Amino acid sequence: MKAGIVGLPNVGKSTLFNCLSNAKAQSANFPFCTIEPNIGVVNVPDPRINRLEELVKPERVQMATVDIVDIAGLVKGASKGEGLGNQFLGNIRECNAIIHVLRCFDNDNIVHVDGNVNPIRDKETIDIELQLKDLETVEKRLEKANKGAKTGNAEAKIEKSILDKIKEALLQGKSARTVEPNGIEEAALYDAFQLITAKPVLYVCNVDEASAVNGNKYVDQVRELVKDEQAEVIILSVGAEADITELESYEERQVFLEDMGLSEPGSAVLIRAAYKLLNLQTYFTAGVKEVRAWTIQVGDTAPQAAGVIHTDFEKGFIRAEVIAFEDYSNLGTEAKCKEAGKLRVEGKEYIVKDGDVMHFRFNV
Numbered sequence: 606m607k608a609g610i611v612g613l614p615n616v617g618k619s620t621l622f623n624c625l626s627n628a629k630a631q632s633a634n635f636p637f638c639t640i641e642p643n644i645g646v647v648n649v650p651d652p653r654i655n656r657l658e659e660l661v662k663p664e665r666v667q668m669a670t671v672d673i674v675d676i677a678g679l680v681k682g683a684s685k686g687e688g689l690g691n692q693f694l695g696n697i698r699e700c701n702a703i704i705h706v707l708r709c710f711d712n713d714n715i716v717h718v719d720g721n722v723n724p725i726r727d728k729e730t731i732d733i734e735l736q737l738k739d740l741e742t743v744e745k746r747l748e749k750a751n752k753g754a755k756t757g758n759a760e761a762k763i764e765k766s767i768l769d770k771i772k773e774a775l776l777q778g779k780s781a782r783t784v785e786p787n788g789i790e791e792a793a794l795y796d797a798f799q800l801i802t803a804k805p806v807l808y809v810c811n812v813d814e815a816s817a818v819n820g821n822k823y824v825d826q827v828r829e830l831v832k833d834e835q836a837e838v839i840i841l842s843v844g845a846e847a848d849i850t851e852l853e854s855y856e857e858r859q860v861f862l863e864d865m866g867l868s869e870p871g872s873a874v875l876i877r878a879a880y881k882l883l884n885l886q887t888y889f890t891a892g893v894k895e896v897r898a899w900t901i902q903v904g905d906t907a908p909q910a911a912g913v914i915h916t917d918f919e920k921g922f923i924r925a926e927v928i929a930f931e932d933y934s935n936l937g938t939e940a941k942c943k944e945a946g947k948l949r950v951e952g953k954e955y956i957v958k959d960g961d962v963m964h965f966r967f968n969v
Contacts, residue, residue, distance in 0.1 A: 606671070606672065606701045606702075606883045606885060606900075607644070607672040607673070607674050607699070607700045607701055607702075608671065608672070608673055608674070608700060608701065608702045608703070608704050608807075608879040608882060608883060609673075609674040609676050609696065609697050609699075609700030609702070609703055609704065610622055610673065610674065610675050610676060610704045610706060611676050611697060611703055611704070611705055611706070611731065612705060612706035612707065612708075612727070612731065613708070613727050613730065613731065615708075615715065616706050616707065616708040616727070616811060617706055617708065617811040617843040617844075618675055618676070618706050619643070619675050620843050620844070620846075620847050621675075621706060621809070621811070621841070621843045621846070621872075621875075622643060622645060622673060622675035623847065623850070624843065624846040624847055624849075624850050624870075624872045625645060625647050625673050625872050625875070625876060626643075626645025626646070626647050626673060643674070643675040644672060644673070644674050644675075645672070645673045645674075645675070646670050646671075646672055647670060647671050647672070647673050647876055648668040648669070648670055648876075649668060649669040649670060649671055649876055649877060649880050649887070649898070649900075650869075650873040650876060650877060651668065651669065651877075651887065651898060653887075653889070653898075653930050653934075653960060654666060654668055654669075654889065654896060654898050656934050657889060657891050657896045657930075657933070657934075657962070658896050660891075660933070660934070660937055660938070661891050661892070661893065661896050662893070663891070663892065663893055663894060663895050663896040664893065664894055664895065665894070665895050665896075666895070666896050666897070667895060667896075667897040667898065668898050669880070669885075669887045669898035669899070669900045670900070671876060671879055671880045671883065671885070671900075673704075673876075673879065674696070674700055676696045676697055676700075694734075694735075694738050694801065697735075697801055697804075698799060698801055700804065701804065701883055702804055702805045702806070702807070702879065702882045702883050703804050703805070703806040703807070704806075704807050704809055704875070704879060704882075705728070705731065705806055705807065705808050705809065706809045706811055706843075707724040707727055707728060707808060707809065707810055707811065707823075707827060708722055708724060708727065708811055709722075709724050709810040709811055709812045709816070709820075709821060709823035709824050709827065710722070710811060710812050710813040710816070710821075710823070711813075712813070722823065724810070724823050724826060724827050725826055725827070725830055728808075728827070728830065728831075732778070732780065732802070733778070735780070735801045735802050736775050736778065736779075736780060736802055738801060739771075739775055739780075739781055739800045739801055739802050739803075740772065740775045740776070742798065742800060743768055743771050743772050743775065743798070743800070744772070746764070746768055746798065747765065747768045747769070747772065749761075750764040750765040750768055751765060753765075760790075763790045763791060763794060764794050766787075766791065767784070767786055767787075767791045767794055767795055768798075770784050771784050771795075771798075771800070775802070780802035780803070780834075781798075781800040781801075781802040781803040782802060782803050782804070782805065782806070782834075783834075805836075805882050805883075805884075806834070806836050806882075807836065807837050807839065807875075807878055807879065807882050808827060808831060808836055808837070808838045808839070809839050809841050809875060810823065810824045810827055810838060810839070810840050810841065811841060811842070811843045812824060812840055812841070812842050813842060813844070814842045814844065814845040814865060816840070816842070817840060817841070817842040817845060817865050817866070817867060817871065818840075818865065818866040818867065819840075820840045824838070824840055837878055837882075839871070839874060839875055839878060840871070841871040841872070841874075841875060842865075842871065845861075845865060846870060846871055846872050848861070849861050849862070849870055850872075858870070880900075884902055884903050885900050885901070885902065885903070886900075886901060886902075886903050886957075886958075886959040887899065887900060887901075887959060887960065888901060888910055888957050888958075888959070888960070888961045888962070888963050889930065889960070889961070889962045889963070890914075890962070890963060890964065891933070891939070891962055899913050899914065900913070901913055901957060903959075904956060905956070905957055906953065906954065906955060906956060906957065907922065907924075907925040907927075907951055907952070907953065907954075907955040907957060907963075907965075908922040908953050909957075910925075910957045910963065911925065911965045911967065914965070917967065917969045918965050918967050920967075920969060921967040921968045921969035922953060922965065922966075922967050923966040923967055923968055924950050924951065924952055924965075924966045925950070925951045925952075925955060925963050925964070925965050925966070926948055926949070926950055926951075926963065926964040926965075926966070927948070927949045927950075927951050927955070927961050927962070927963050928942045928947055928948050928949075928961070928962045928963075929947070929958070929960065929961065929962075930960035930961070930962055931960075932945075932947040933947075933962045939962075
């Protein structure tokens with residue numbers, strides 16, 4: 606599961622990627638600095654795993670991770686191949702969610718491809734290019750669906766129905782994610798289309814350091830524009846985040862953050878938001894050898910969660926022993942949780958909850 610960082614050239618995407626992953630993607634003050642996408646595996650900040658480490662004192666700790674992709678900047682005309690358009694659109698299609706970076710700061714020393722700062726225009730430029738590419742995809746599929754529907758093919762009729770609704774939305778300048786599938790059949794087809802504008806999106810307003818806490822007029826404009834999109838807006842001073850990552854000690858970083866009025870780096874907030882955007886959640890295993898956070902999809906069952914550790918765990922699943930994180934944290938040990946009746950035995954139908962501390966019984 607990957608989240609792709611997108612935006613116009615020179616809005617701070619690669620600098621943000623470097624802050625998140627420490628992978629040091631090239632960043633510079635000219636368009637198309639990024640050509641090939643950079644991929645970083647990023648730890649998901651989670652105070653719960655710190656608490657489990659404190660209680661269990663394991664030999665090693667493994668945090669949950671999320672893949673972040675830094676994709677080349679997109680320009681007007683990308684849907685027709687302008688700039689690095691075709692490559693950009695191919696890279697973003699392979700991602701599961703979009704982190705859309707918008708420039709929300711003034712600085713005459715940093716070039717803007719359109720000459721001046723206007724996050725609303727910038728957002729619409731990218732939206733239009735993505736929508737045009739999706740429209741091209743939808744129209745091609747509609748040709749086949751229309752032929753099938755005329756012959757009475759039931760699946761083709763359902764496909765035509767959802768495609769017609771998506772096409773209408775795209776022609777109105779709306780993204781595919783605004784279209785609600787009607788029924789299970791439409792929903793299954795909708796997912797199979799793999800439309801770019803159907804992907805969930807998170808907007809990151811890249812602001813100056815003074816605006817890192819409360820934002821500015823540009824951020825207000827973005828919030829107003831996306832209020833009906835059911836999308837989260839995060840304020841981040843990418844330049845300040847880059848400075849923070851250069852500091853060696855934790856104490857120095859905390860002083861920097863306090864001076865900015867922040868309790869934690871904005872990058873940590875963003876990573877957690879990206880994890881949530883990908884519909885991911887965490888369960889834990891806790892033993893003296895290792896405390897580990899495991900990543901699963903929201904809604905996964907206990908056998909599916911076990912399968913993330915090893916496929917044999919899922920095939921031979923017998924039961925799961927489950928302790929809620931809050932109970933483990935409050936009582937301190939697995940033994941005390943068991944004594945207090947806080948350890949539950951769950952079967953194959955159990956839907957794993959975020960933060961569950963689990964132990965699996967299996968037989969292969």
